[in-house]
Amino acid sequence: xxxxxxxxxxxxxxxxxxxxxxxxxxxxxxxxxxxxxxxxxxxxxxxxxxxxxxxxxxxxxxxxxxxxxxxxxxxxxxxxxxxxxxxxxxxxxxxxxxxxxxxxxxxxxxxxxx
Amino acid sequence: xxxxxxxxxxxxxxxxxxxxxxxxxxxxxxxxxxxxxxxxxxxxxxxxxxxxxxxxxxxxxxxxxxxxxxxxxxxxxxxxxxxxxxxxxxxxxxxxxxxxxxxxxxxxxxxxxxxxxxxxxxxxxxxxxxxxxxxxxxxxxxxxxxxxxxxxxxxxxxxxxxxxxxxxxxxxxxxxxxxxxxxxxxxxxxxxxxxxxxxxxxxxxxxxxxxxxxxxxxxxxxxxxxxxxxxxxxxxxxxxxxxxxxxxxxxxxxxxxxxxxxxxxxxxxxxxxxxxxxxxxxxxxxxxxxxxxxxxxxxxxxxxxxxxxxxxxxxxxxxxxxxxxxxxxxxx
Numbered sequence: 001x002x003x004x005x006x007x008x009x010x011x012x013x014x015x016x017x018x019x020x021x022x023x024x025x026x027x028x029x030x031x032x033x034x035x036x037x038x039x040x041x042x043x044x045x046x047x048x049x050x051x052x053x054x055x056x057x058x059x060x061x062x063x064x065x066x067x068x069x070x071x072x073x074x075x076x077x078x079x080x081x082x083x084x085x086x087x088x089x090x091x092x093x094x095x096x097x098x099x100x101x102x103x104x105x106x107x108x109x110x111x112x113x114x
Numbered sequence: 115x116x117x118x119x120x121x122x123x124x125x126x127x128x129x130x131x132x133x134x135x136x137x138x139x140x141x142x143x144x145x146x147x148x149x150x151x152x153x154x155x156x157x158x159x160x161x162x163x164x165x166x167x168x169x170x171x172x173x174x175x176x177x178x179x180x181x182x183x184x185x186x187x188x189x190x191x192x193x194x195x196x197x198x199x200x201x202x203x204x205x206x207x208x209x210x211x212x213x214x215x216x217x218x219x220x221x222x223x224x225x226x227x228x229x230x231x232x233x234x235x236x237x238x239x240x241x242x243x244x245x246x247x248x249x250x251x252x253x254x255x256x257x258x259x260x261x262x263x264x265x266x267x268x269x270x271x272x273x274x275x276x277x278x279x280x281x282x283x284x285x286x287x288x289x290x291x292x293x294x295x296x297x298x299x300x301x302x303x304x305x306x307x308x309x310x311x312x313x314x315x316x317x318x319x320x321x322x323x324x325x326x327x328x329x330x331x332x333x334x335x336x337x338x339x340x341x342x343x344x345x346x347x348x349x350x351x352x353x354x355x356x357x358x359x360x361x362x363x364x365x366x367x368x369x370x371x372x373x374x375x376x377x378x379x380x381x382x383x384x385x386x387x388x389x390x391x392x393x394x395x396x397x398x399x400x401x402x403x404x405x406x407x408x409x410x411x412x413x414x415x416x417x418x419x420x421x422x423x424x425x426x427x428x429x430x431x432x433x434x435x436x437x438x439x440x441x442x443x444x445x446x
Contacts, residue, residue, distance in 0.1 A: 034145065035152035050149055051167050055175040070144070078148055 020048065020056060022098055025091040028066060031082040057081055065090055115151070119159035123150050126169050133173035142176060183249045191351050192248045196241065198287065202294040203240040207232050210303030232302050240294070247344050251351060275354040279442035286350035290343065297339045304328060309392050320391040324382045331381050338373035341366050360439040367428035374424040378417040388413065 023046050027037055034054065041048055060066045065087035071078045083091060115123075127150070131143050153162045166172060184192045211229035218225060299306055308319035324331065345366035352359050377383050385391075389412065392398075398405040 033152075034149050049167070050153075050165070051172045051175050054145060054149070058176075076148065076151065077144060079145060 020052065021060070022091075022094050023048070024053070024056060024060070025065065025083060025087060025094065028081055028083045028087070031069070031080040033071075033078040033080050037081070060087070115154055115159070119154065122159050122163060123147070123154070126150070126163055126166070130169035130173045133170060134176045138176060146172075183245065183252065185252055188248055188252055188351070192244070195248075195290065195347060195350065196244045198290060199240045199244050199294050200237065202291050203236045203298045204233060206295050206298035207236045207302050210299060210306060213303065213306065236298060236302065243340060243343070244347075247347050250344075251348070276442055279355050279438065281349045281353055281355065281359070283350065283353070286346050289346040290350070293339050293343045293346065297336055297343075300335055300339075301332060304332070309388075309395065311395050318395055320388055320395055321385050322388055324385045327382050331377065331383060334373060334377055334381065338370060338377070341369050341373075355435065355438040355442055357439065360435055363435040364432055367432050370428045371425055374421055378421050384413040384416065386413070 023041060024037070027040050032040065034050070034057070038048060038050065038053060057066060057068070061068055061081070064084060066081050067084050068079050068081050071080055127143055127146050130146060131139050134142055150159075150162060150166070153165070208229070211225070211232060215222060215225045215229070304323050304325060305319065305321050307323055308321045310317060310319045312318070345362050348362045349359055393405065
């Protein structure tokens with residue numbers, strides 16, 4: 001029973017992993033700092049662990065989809081992330097793929113219901 | 115944030131940051147501090163840090179390098195060579211230890227202690243040497259693969275090597291076994307390379323090597339054997355004649371000749387008292403054929419003979435490798 005639970009939770013997190021990039025990109029039209037991003041995702045019921053998010057932000061920045069800037073004024077230094085122009089383009093294309101994917105998946109999973 | 119909460123935060127940051135490469139540390143520290151402070155505004159520090167997970171795991175996600183010395187593609191060969199080398203090394207150390215115990219009557223405890231020490235030392239050295247060779251291969255391979263990754267197509271698959279282009283695994287293994295046995299004997303029982311005679315109950319021997327200068331000679335000797343070992347391991351892993359094998363072979367054999375010159379012509383390699391002592395040991399007189407033989411085969415002559423033999427072997431091996439690579443190994 002315990003094994004079953006663990007297998008399921010591994011599969012669920014595997015399933016969600018693929019959607020993380022799209023989730024993150026969707027929230028960064030305007031610049032946000034790390035924790036604000038976590039909160040805005042959580043508000044929409046998309047939880048993300050900080051130890052997954054931070055390396056992901058770094059990777060997306062390396063790929064040129066995001067850029068970051070340290071804001072040193074204010075009460076404490078914060079690093080703000082924002083989509084680049086290339087990031088906008090990729091986000092739009094990814095969204096297209098997502099729509100197609102969900103439609104196809106609906107159809108596949110829907111076969112069971114019939 | 116209370117003082118004790120701040121203390122926990124600092125501990126966490128310290129633990130996490132020191133596990134990533136230096137150039138990432140400052141940035142990561144700032145990011146972590148920002149994040150933890152933000153999170154702790156709405157909940158206690160303990161809960162925050164629990165949510166973050168252990169600092170070790172956090173840092174692992176940040177690391178960009180592969181984080182291993184020997185990767186899966188080399189792991190089988192690595193384990194295998196390691197086994198062969200360890201068995202060879204330990205058995206020759208054991209053998210030389212037993213011989214030494216048989217030769218020296220008396221303080222067995224001391225000899226036994228020395229043998230145990232040698233077994234441990236030899237094991238560590240063997241593990242280290244094999245790991246070093248494979249770590250270097252791993253690094254090289256990574257670079258080669260990155261170059262190839264750019265554009266892969268089925269045409270890039272090298273054809274199954276024709277029989278003549280394959281390097282026999284047996285040959286490589288025989289080479290490795292020989293090199294390792296020889297190295298271990300040189301390191302732990304150089305006195306085995308001697309002329310022996312039995313006088314009544316007593317066994318006499320005269321070493322052919324200059325054991326008084328051995329600490330000077332041995333490292334050079336072992337280094338030269340280590341280079342050959344590297345070459346053999348590359349042959350074993352690659353398993354076919356190709357550019358990498360050819361280059362490795364060229365370098366190894368050239369160095370071999372160089373080391374042979376240093377050992378035989380520069381360093382005091384032979385035991386200078388060998389002819390004299392052998393004469394006394396076997397009680398040779400001027401009429402004996404053995405004496406004539408010793409006169410003719412003086413140490414200078416011996417050095418030159420070995421040098422010529424080593425050069426011929428090395429050049430021969432280069433010639434065979436280059437020929438086979440150019441003839442059969444073009445496709446790679």
